[in-house]
Amino acid sequence: MDFMNLLRSAEQLLYEVVSWLVFYPLTFWRCIMRPLAMIAYAEKELTRPPEDQFANNLSPPIFLFLTLMLAHTVQTSVFHNAAVFEGVLADQRNLLILRAVAFSLFPLFLGLQHVRLSEQTLSRKTLRPMFYAQCYVTVPFVLAADVAIMLGNAKFSWAEPVAAAVFLVGLIWYATALTRGFxxxxxxxxxxxxxxxxxxxxxxxVCFIGTFLLSLLSGSVTTVAS
Incomplete structure (x- = not known):
């Protein structure tokens, strides 16, 4: 019986992982093209039974984490460009978790603002749909910022101007989506x-930068590039 339960768990895990290959690009495309619709979608989905939630798109926190994981993988394996820490953050898994927490501060503070503007009492229940909704619109900005950082560290004459342009486009899109959302x-x-x-x-x-500055207390940092 335990073996069969293990097989069923493996079956569900395998399907979940391979389904990301389909639903990640679909979710990303929908977030770029219809950010307001995705905000409303996230808030509505959390009113449904857990087993029926986010059937047509990736769950927002998973979507954000996968984006950071992909960007981190490309940065370290393709560009061979990464900050090397000492201490706790010497482990790349810990560094990835730190990045996830740091970037999650954006949807967190946005969620707090939306709870306040909707005149609801702040609680875990009222904050969750707001946080989930803002994860969707934060992902394109996060990806633009990561791509800009990778290009900015590349050794090409055109890299820095292109990096600045990518970051600026991502920031303008993000600010526009947030303004329309409010x-x-x-x-x-x-x-x-x-x-x-x-x-x-x-x-x-400020909180994002502060998080990384505090992390430096665990040890020194150097930049490795090839």
């Missing part, structure tokens, strides 16, 4: 939506 889903004015967007990006960036 206007449509929280019924705010344009000026207030822009202010909320700037606040979220600035606070998220």
């Amino acid at each position: 206007k449509v889903h929280r019924n705010t004015t344009t000026v207030k939506a822009i202010g909320q967007t700037i606040l979220a990006i600035l606070v998220g960036a």
Whole structure:
């Protein structure tokens, strides 16, 4: 019986992993083309039974983590360009987890803003759909930032201008999606939506940088490139 349960678990795991090959690009495309629809979709899906949630797309936290994992893999195996830490972060798995937590601060603070603007009492239950929804729109920006970092460290004459352009396009898309999200889903004015967007990006960036600065306390860091 235990062996059969193990086989069923392996079957479910295998299907889940290979299905990512289909649903990752679909989810990414939908996030770029219809960010507001994906925000509403995430909030709605969490009202359904757990077994029926996110049947048509990847779960937002998994989507964010897979994006970071892919970017980390490309950075270390293709570009051969990575920061090497001492201490706890010497393990690349720990470094990947740190990056996931750091980038998750953006949807976290956005989720807090949406809970406040919707005049709900802050709790794990009210924050979760807001956090999930913001994970969807954060992923394209995260990927743009990672690609910009990789290109910026590449040894080509055109790398730095292209890296700056990629980051700028990603940032503009992200800011536009967030502003529209505040206007449509929280019924705010344009000026207030822009202010909320700037606040979220600035606070998220400060906390993101602060997280990595604190991590340096575990040891020194050097850059390895080939």
